[in-house]
Amino acid sequence: MTTVVKAQDLQALVVGVTLLGSGGGGDTGSFGRMLRRRLGDGELVLRDPADVPDALVSPIGVVGATSVLMEKLPSGGEFDTAVRAVSRWAGADVTGLMPLEAGGLNGLTPLIAALDLALPVVDADLMGRALPRLDQFSWAVAGRSLTPCALSEPSGQVIVVDNVDAGGLERAVRSFVAHTGGWAVLALAPTPVEAAAADAVQGSLTRALALGRAHAALQAWATPADIADGLGGRLLASGRVEQVARHLIADGGAAFGRGSVCVVDSGSRAVIRIETENEYLLALVDGTPAVTTPDLLCLLDRRTLQPIAVDAIRTGDEVLVLALPGPTWWRRPDRLAHVGPEAFGLTCAPQLLEAS
Amino acid sequence: MRPGLSPSLTAMLTSPGWRDVVVLGGGADPGPRLTGSVVALEVSVHPEPLDGQVLVVLLAGDHTDWRIDALISRASAAGAGAVLLAGVEPLGRGAQLLAERLQLPVLGCPDPLAAHEHLRRVTAEPEVVRSDLVLRAVSALRRANGDLASVLRTTAGVLERPVTLAGADGGTLDGDPLEPEERKALVAALPRVPIGWAAPYRVDLASGAVLIAVAVLGVGPVCWLVARLPAVVPAEVAAVPEVLSVVAPAVGERLALRRLELERDARQRTSLLGELLHGEPSEATRRRAVDLGWQVDGWHTGIRIGADGQVDVAGRRTDVVEAFDAEGLQAVVVEQGDGWSAWITAVSEPTATEVQEQAATIRRVQRRLVQTVDAYVGVGRVQAGPSGIATTLAEAGDAAGLARGRAETGRFLHVDRLGLAQLLLAWTRTDTFQPAAQALLAPIKDQPGDLVTTLAVYLDTESSVAETAAVLGIHRNTAAARIQKIQHLLGVDLTNPDERLALHLASRTTPVE
Structure with missing residues (x-):
């Protein structure tokens, strides 16, 4: 299935990838504006893998601190540099792009890169949502190597990493971005599209667009249950944020901000607690785990219905707590272990919405 | 689990064994009845049905962790009476709200095992x-x-x-x-x-x-x-x-034992006082008096405190001493018979005003005592020296005897203020009041015309002026004038039988030259 994105669809796409971000994935707004400028009156085709059978696609996206990205803006040349570097090392030209991660700003960056480099975009990605670690790429989970790959950071520095597993790559990337600009573009090796898509989540951007359109069709005065229905998810609560607690935990060198958000449902007075890292990970309703990763937890502003990110949620916000189904790719038990709550140190069995 | 042994949470929190237990959330008054205690190692426990027992968790590192919330939920579902966590750090807001919502008290204690053991014993053993x-x-x-x-x-x-x-x-x-x-x-x-x-x-x-x-x-x-x-x-x-x-x-x-000591001291004091009352004290007696802190020399005012009904004289002595102390009087108090004898010693002879003030103070002492003892009080006159103790105490004893029946004076009598009727009554019992009787007649004693003899004769002759004149060999008018003068000087009415009788007796005690 081929999806065409035009300027009027961009707003829906931005909201869609933000919802797939489950509270994380970085600020999509600036990249949405960047994409709108690049796109102009043109159009962008999200291709089905079968449409480009001969392409060698490279999954591409931004890694590192997405908050720094807002302060240290891209120069514009990073995508080109990274793609060239990995092509040269692999000895084959990249003839197509796909997102590393569909949730958050990385759902948009490959589109910008594709416009810049005039390459087709395949609608398949390695996460189907936003996740924090490189070993949570579907390729890594499926046993496919992530290397060789290339990283380029805004001041022009490039490194190529090869012969290392996902954990080693994670460490290499973290130390590189920590000692350079805080973020970098990561481009994986050019791979025949059939193989690349086989171990990837398909159609995430199309889903994001559909979600965004459904969101745009919502009315703020609709009942919370109707809003949940409109987005195809489940309503956990509608109420006020009573407490936001945040603390840093050192986790094998990489420090993720662990935190929790406590919401009291204004109707039933049920107490909803949401455990967070970079994304909303686990929701407890009255102390009972209700929804966990890899399903999507979204907190929407009650008035504007805009998704609120983990780092933006504040005590006193009036919110809707929604759970949306996560990518079905992750639902297989062997894959679930890599992205379920246990993968984030939450000793709790995965709680997933009924498969739709 | 035994019926009837389950304390309420509030009661348990006052229990000494639960001194260190604090309520972290979901507290209520009087709270649920706690039927027992079940111990679990970690917060990840999935408890069996608890039926009002307290779920004690030995390891609960971070009270703000989401697993605490999950534990509260599971414990509530299992019917726990309360959850007791190791440590007293406050709960997260979510856990507090949840504990309130589920009405499940969440407690904290630095030593959860001790709290568990205590509750188990209280409820089961x-x-x-x-x-x-x-x-x-x-x-x-x-x-x-x-x-x-x-x-x-x-x-x-x-x-x-x-x-x-x-x-x-x-x-x-x-x-x-x-x-x-x-x-x-x-x-x-x-x-x-x-x-x-x-x-x-x-x-x-x-x-x-x-x-x-x-x-x-x-x-x-x-x-x-x-x-x-x-x-x-x-x-x-x-x-x-x-x-x-x-x-x-x-x-x-x-x-x-305390009683025995009291009795021993009392006997010691009573026997010493007995010796003091019998004439001039010996050297040995004086020494023992000094040992007890008694002042034998100086000017003494005797006080007799009697008590009606069964009174523990030895046991209540402290009350008496305290009453004197409270009024600022340094009195020696000795148990005697059905009451106490006491005296106050001054270094120099007190003036009449001082005596009056002292009497008023003793009256206040009595008022204090009346709260616990049905006391009547007599106060003697100021007397000097070791033998003075005996004299003033004897006066006080007589006054006390009178005071006992005289509710109108507040059951308090001071010898210096004795009225005619009391003087008469006292005189019939003792010669203590002889000097007082003389003092009664003092106003007419040194007057010209031998008024004392005239009065004696007048009363002896059944108030007949003519007889008096005859006996004394004076004119009838002279006798009548003398009687008028006597009445004027004494301020009495000789037609009043009481006063007449008192004066009659007084005139008998006064030697007629």
């Missing part, structure tokens, strides 16, 4: 609680040295509850004082005459507190050993009477 307390009381009492206060302190220490020795009126004799309303409730519940073998009394107060009272039977008046428990923990309410029953004889013994 009350006889262990009881025997443990009794044994600890016995061994602590063996080590407690000496006085009553230390016995009460030791008992309070073992029970970790306030312990009071109360009189029959609920007044505190020793230990921690009772509140007025507790005192009232206690007195209402206790019998006037205790029975030695009666079970200890339990008084439930409106505040939820409980008083346990055991009678202490001994030589003195009845008193009660009372422990105050701030709330009902059934095992404790059952154990405390046993402990008090063990302690009561020890208290009785301490009371008897």
